[in-house]
Structures are given as structure tokens and as C-alpha cells.
Amino acid sequence: MTTAQANGPKPYSELVKPDRVHTALYKDEAIFRDEMEKIFQKTWVWVAHESEIPQPGAFKTSYVGLQPVIVVRTREGEIRVLLNRCRHRGATVCENRTGKTSNFVCPYHGWTYGLDGALRGVPYPEGYNDFDKSNYGLVSLRVESYAGLVFATSKDDIESLSDFLGPAKTWIDLFMKQGAGFGVKTAGEHKFRFPGNWKIQLENTTDAYHFPLVHRSFLNSVDDETGQTFDLMNQGGFVQDLGNGHSVMVMIPHLVDLEEGLDAPIPERFAALADELRRSHPEDVVRRVVRAVGGTGFNLNLFPNLACSMAFFRVLRPVSVSETEISHIAIGMDGGPEAANRARLRIHEHFQGPMGFGSPDDAEAWTRVQRGAEAGPDLWIMLNRSLGVDGVDNQGPGLGDVSAETGMRAAYQMWKRMMCA
Amino acid sequence: MSLSTDAGLSAPTLNEAIEFIWTEADLLDAKDYREWLTLWRQDGIYVVPIDPATEDFEAQLNYAYDDAEMRLARVNRLMGGSSMSAVAAPRTVRTVSRFRRLGGEGARLQVRCAQLLVEHKRDVERCYAADVTYDLVREEQGLKLARKVVRLVNAAEALAGIAYLL
Numbered sequence: 289m290t291t292a293q294a295n296g297p298k299p300y301s302e303l304v305k306p307d308r309v310h311t312a313l314y315k316d317e318a319i320f321r322d323e324m325e326k327i328f329q330k331t332w333v334w335v336a337h338e339s340e341i342p343q344p345g346a347f348k349t350s351y352v353g354l355q356p357v358i359v360v361r362t363r364e365g366e367i368r369v370l371l372n373r374c375r376h377r378g379a380t381v382c383e384n385r386t387g388k389t390s391n392f393v394c395p396y397h398g399w400t401y402g403l404d405g406a407l408r409g410v411p412y413p414e415g416y417n418d419f420d421k422s423n424y425g426l427v428s429l430r431v432e433s434y435a436g437l438v439f440a441t442s443k444d445d446i447e448s449l450s451d452f453l454g455p456a457k458t459w460i461d462l463f464m465k466q467g468a469g470f471g472v473k474t475a476g477e478h479k480f481r482f483p484g485n486w487k488i489q490l491e492n493t494t495d496a497y498h499f500p501l502v503h504r505s506f507l508n509s510v511d512d513e514t515g516q517t518f519d520l521m522n523q524g525g526f527v528q529d530l531g532n533g534h535s536v537m538v539m540i541p542h543l544v545d546l547e548e549g550l551d552a553p554i555p556e557r558f559a560a561l562a563d564e565l566r567r568s569h570p571e572d573v574v575r576r577v578v579r580a581v582g583g584t585g586f587n588l589n590l591f592p593n594l595a596c597s598m599a600f601f602r603v604l605r606p607v608s609v610s611e612t613e614i615s616h617i618a619i620g621m622d623g624g625p626e627a628a629n630r631a632r633l634r635i636h637e638h639f640q641g642p643m644g645f646g647s648p649d650d651a652e653a654w655t656r657v658q659r660g661a662e663a664g665p666d667l668w669i670m671l672n673r674s675l676g677v678d679g680v681d682n683q684g685p686g687l688g689d690v691s692a693e694t695g696m697r698a699a700y701q702m703w704k705r706m707m708c709a
Numbered sequence: 710m711s712l713s714t715d716a717g718l719s720a721p722t723l724n725e726a727i728e729f730i731w732t733e734a735d736l737l738d739a740k741d742y743r744e745w746l747t748l749w750r751q752d753g754i755y756v757v758p759i760d761p762a763t764e765d766f767e768a769q770l771n772y773a774y775d776d777a778e779m780r781l782a783r784v785n786r787l788m789g790g791s792s793m794s795a796v797a798a799p800r801t802v803r804t805v806s807r808f809r810r811l812g813g814e815g816a817r818l819q820v821r822c823a824q825l826l827v828e829h830k831r832d833v834e835r836c837y838a839a840d841v842t843y844d845l846v847r848e849e850q851g852l853k854l855a856r857k858v859v860r861l862v863n864a865a866e867a868l869a870g871i872a873y874l875l
Contacts, residue, residue: 476760478770481867505786505789509786613867626768630768633770637770637774638779641772642772642868643773645782648870648871649794651869652793
């Protein structure tokens with residue numbers, strides 16, 4: 289196996305080139321351990337959408353890299369991200385995926401923590417001398433939010449979330465317009481694992497090139513008009529590097545801003561929904577909801593673990609160098625028409641999840657990448673598509689090409705920056 | 710669901726239901742999906758839920774929530790040759806047992822049973838266990854599926870791609 293220590297024969301700076309990355313990035317366990325430390329412990333990692341923890345005491349369990357955490361809303365309504373580890377002997381203090389509670393009690397010896405992580409009490413305290421409970425709270429990470437997206441980091445000295453997101457914020461704002469005036473709320477999730485490295489998934493979010501081939505069976509399952517909407521290679525789409533490893537792929541340019549084009553004809557596949565909505569809502573609301581129901585026409589990749597895509601969040605969780613867990617979290621309109629939210633669920637089920645018409649084919653492709661990458665240990669993963677084309681990678685006039693591997697190049701340049709720091 | 714067309718027909722017996730369910734299991738392991746489609750009533754619903762407790766499938770996110778149109782689309786996808794996961798679909802062997810009559814009236818019977826399915830693909834064998842509830846209705850031409858709900862024991866966990874029918 290290739291050694292890839294910073295002081296070894298292949299330093300990280302040589303494993304990432306402008307147009308390719310070394311196969312070791314998918315396979316080397318030492319690199320994976322370093323990634324967990326140098327990337328996932330040193331930048332903003334997405335942990336929740338605010339709607340998942342709507343009221344005081346509401347919580348979800350999640351991960352920052354390999355570390356289990358609890359995302360919880362305190363009595364005061366603040367969001368805390370706590371390491372899910374009792375300060376006594378290390379047991380997790382919560383194993384529920386979601387819920388509502390007034391405290392977290394370690395099941396091993398009964399240490400009890402408040403929603404803010406403070407240690408409230410221990411059984412038989414007389415067994416401890418000079419015990420200062422304030423030294424034994426659950427470890428609390430730094431938390432910041434943008435537009436309902438909650439991120440956490442172990443680092444107190446890195447830039448603000450707002451600065452980290454930078455130009456990506458404009459795209460997050462556009463993405464949230466799918467609330468159609470009602471707001472954005474998570475609506476359940478599909479989770480699946482594939483036997484491959486997390487960066488294989490990261491690459492895929494801004495990969496239009498695979499869509500017509502890998503997702504042909506999905507395209508065959510929709511009507512002609514919808515098929516044209518998803519003819520991603522031929523609509524003038526483009527990819528932009530947004531800095532800090534973030535990127536956006538605009539696949540369906542006419543669905544970038546969901547508050548525009550409200551007078552456009554209603555697509556055939558949403559005609560029945562529009563008719564149902566008209567029975568209870570005025571025409572302007574019907575137009576807004578129907579325009580938003582399929583989600584936005586772009587995929588926003590936020591380094592390292594979140595994507596805002598169409599009408600769902602894609603969250604990746606590295607499990608090991610060769611195993612990754614993906615969550616596709618459906619998005620509903622908060623308080624919006626039930627018919628529209630049902631339509632969103634059916635759209636999500638159609639493509640996403642282990643029985644969707646899209647995800648299993650993606651997972652098969654990614655699995656094959658990991659298997660194939662066992663061959664040719666000194667070969668490279670090529671990321672040179674559309675290099676030199678006008679507009680690509682923000683170079684020259686025009687917007688470039690929807691299938692440019694710009695997003696991957698951007699992510700790996702950030703990877704290199706962080707791994708070499 | 711209206712049962713008016715079934716008036717005068719008796720509910721399936723448990724033994725009839727078992728024979729129907731075993732036949733269905735055999736069709737699915739043989740990937741004879743076109744024949745499987747003929748087992749259904751036109752208004753039947755095939756559900757693989759995520760939430761282990763829910764009965765309101767329509768209002769929640771499921772792995773599959775298929776009416777007749779989606780069942781046909783799913784079968785076309787699995788058999789059409791253009792899905793790389795379906796082309797490389799695992800072989801499956803399932804056993805179904807622990808049948809229990811839950812209820813029924815008129816021409817309808819509801820049965821719950823246990824399904825153990827092993828899939829094999831490349832180097833990996835994977836097991837899916839599920840409680841499966843069938844709503845069967847006797848029609849003039851025989852028993853038909855009105856609803857099938859597959860509750861995987863690990864439905865709330867991360868699964869792998871499932872390129873066949875549960």
C-alpha cells in the first residue's frame with residue numbers, strides 16, 4: 289500500500305494535482321484517519337436542520353466525522369451539539385435517533401446531564417472528594433447556523449460559518465425558496481451504505497456526466513416532459529467553484545429561482561396536484577407551490593458532508609476508508625398544503641433510497657469504483673473533463689459546461705489545503 | 710376500499726392465503742415480476758415503510774409506496790436492462806412462515822407472516838427479515854392482493870441498495 293504520510297515518499301501535496309487525484313485517496317487507511325482529524329475535526333460539519341429539533345428538549349443523534357454527537361435544543365431554545373459520551377467511563381448517554389427529553393442519563397452509573405450538557409448529578413456523590421461537577425459536563429462543540437442549516441466544529445479558532453460558506457450562501461438562499469412561502473421542514477430520510485470511500489459520493493453530487501447513463505432507468509420511468517427537464521446535458525447548465533471546497537452544479541437553469549417564472553405553464557406531471565390545490569388555495573399560492581414542488585434545479589455541494597439537491601439534503605458520513613453512509617433527507621413545506629407535501633414524498637421515493645429508481649444505481653457505480661480502484665495502485669482518478677473550455681473553472685467568458693468536473697477539482701483542492709495544513 | 714364487486718364471495722381461508730403467499734414468494738425469487746403484477750387488484754398498494762409503527766403510509770416517507778402505475782414502472786425498471794443495479798441484481802431465497810390470521814370481513818382476509826430473505830451478490834450475503842402483512846381479496850377469478858406491507862426489522866437503519874422486490 290502506498291504510504292502517504294506528510295513526510296513519506298508521497299506527501300499529500302503530490303497526491304492531488306489540478307486534473308487528477310491519486311487512487312490512494314480511496315484506499316489508504318492512514319489517509320482516512322488523517323482526514324477524520326485534519327478535515328472533519330477542523331472545519332464546519334453539518335449536523336442538523338433546525339426543523340429536526342423544533343422545540344426545547346427535542347434532539348437528534350448525529351456524527352461529526354467518526355464522533356457520535358447529540359444535537360439538542362435547550363430550554364432557552366439554543367441549539368447545542370454535545371459529544372455523546374459520558375464523562376465518567378465513556379458510555380453513550382443517548383442511543384435514540386430522535387426524541388424529546390428533559391435530560392440525558394448515562395445508563396451505566398446514572399450520571400445525569402442537562403440539555404445544555406452540564407452535569408446535574410451523580411449517584412452516591414459521597415464517594416468523590418473535591419468533585420467539581422462543572423468540570424465534567426458533556427463536551428460541547430461550537431455551533432453556528434445559516435438559513436436553518438446547523439453546523440458544528442471542534443475548533444474555536446477557525447473562521448465563522450458565514451465566512452466558511454461565503455458565496456455558497458446565495459445558493460442556500462435560493463435552495464430554501466422551495467418552502468414556497470411556508471418554510472422548509474425535513475420530512476423523513478432514506479439511509480443506505482455502500483462499500484466505498486466517502487469522496488466517491490462527494491464527487492457524484494456535481495457529476496452531470498453520469499446522469500444520462502446511470503439514471504436511464506429513472507428517465508425511462510417518467511413522462512416525456514419530465515424526461516426533457518432531466519435531460520441535464522443539453523440545457524445550458526454549468527458548474528461553479530464557490531471556494532472552500534464548495535461548488536454548485538446548475539442542471540436545470542429555469543429552476544434556479546423558484547420565485548421567478550410563476551406564470552409559466554404548469555408541467556403535465558403536476559397538473560392533477562394543481563387542480564387539487566385550487567380547491568383550497570388561491571391561484572398565486574397554487575403557482576408558487578407547484579413551481580417549488582419538484583425542488584430547485586441545482587445541486588449545491590458543501591464541503592465536506594452536505595449537499596442541498598433538488599428537494600432534499602444529502603448527508604454523507606464516513607464509516608471507514610471503504611464504507612460510507614448516505615442520508616437523503618426529504619424536504620417538505622412547513623405548514624404547506626398536505627397534497628404538495630405528499631407529492632414531495634412520492635417524488636423522493638421515486639428516485640432516492642435503497643428501493644428508489646436512482647440511488648441503487650448510484651450505489652452500484654460507486655461500489656464498482658472502490659472495487660476497480662484495487663487495480664493499478666499507482667494509477668490516478670481523472671478529473672480533467674472540460675478543462676480549458678471557455679467559462680469552466682471561472683476561466684474565460686461564458687458559464688462553461690454542466691458536465692465539467694469543476695466541483696470535484698474544487699473539493700480536492702480544499703482537501704489538499706486542509707490535509708497539508 | 711369498496712368491496713361491492715366482491716359481494717357474495719367468501720373470505721379466503723388461511724390455507725388458501727398461505728398457498729397464495731408461497732406462490733408469490735416463489736415468483737419473486739424467480740424474478741418473474743410480470744406474473745407477479747397479475748396477482749394484484751388494480752387499486753392495490755405495495756408498501757415498504759420506514760417507520761415501524763405507522764399505518765398512515767401515504768403521509769410518510771417510505772422505501773416504496775406503489776400503486777399500479779408505480780408497480781409497473783418498478784417492474785419495467787428491474788427488467789428493462791438499463792439499470793446497472795438491476796442488471797447485477799442479487800439472487801434471493803426467501804422463506805415465509807408464522808402465518809396468522811389478523812382479521813377480515815366479506816371477501817377479504819388479512820394475514821401477517823414472517824419473511825426471511827437471503828440475497829447473494831458477488832462476495833456478499835445479506836439477510837433481510839420482515840413482518841409482512843397481506844390483505845387478500847377473493848374475486849371471481851381467484852385471490853388478489855389488495856395490499857402488501859413489508860416491515861423490515863431494520864427499516865430505520867441504513868440499508869444497502871435493494872435491486873429486487875421484497
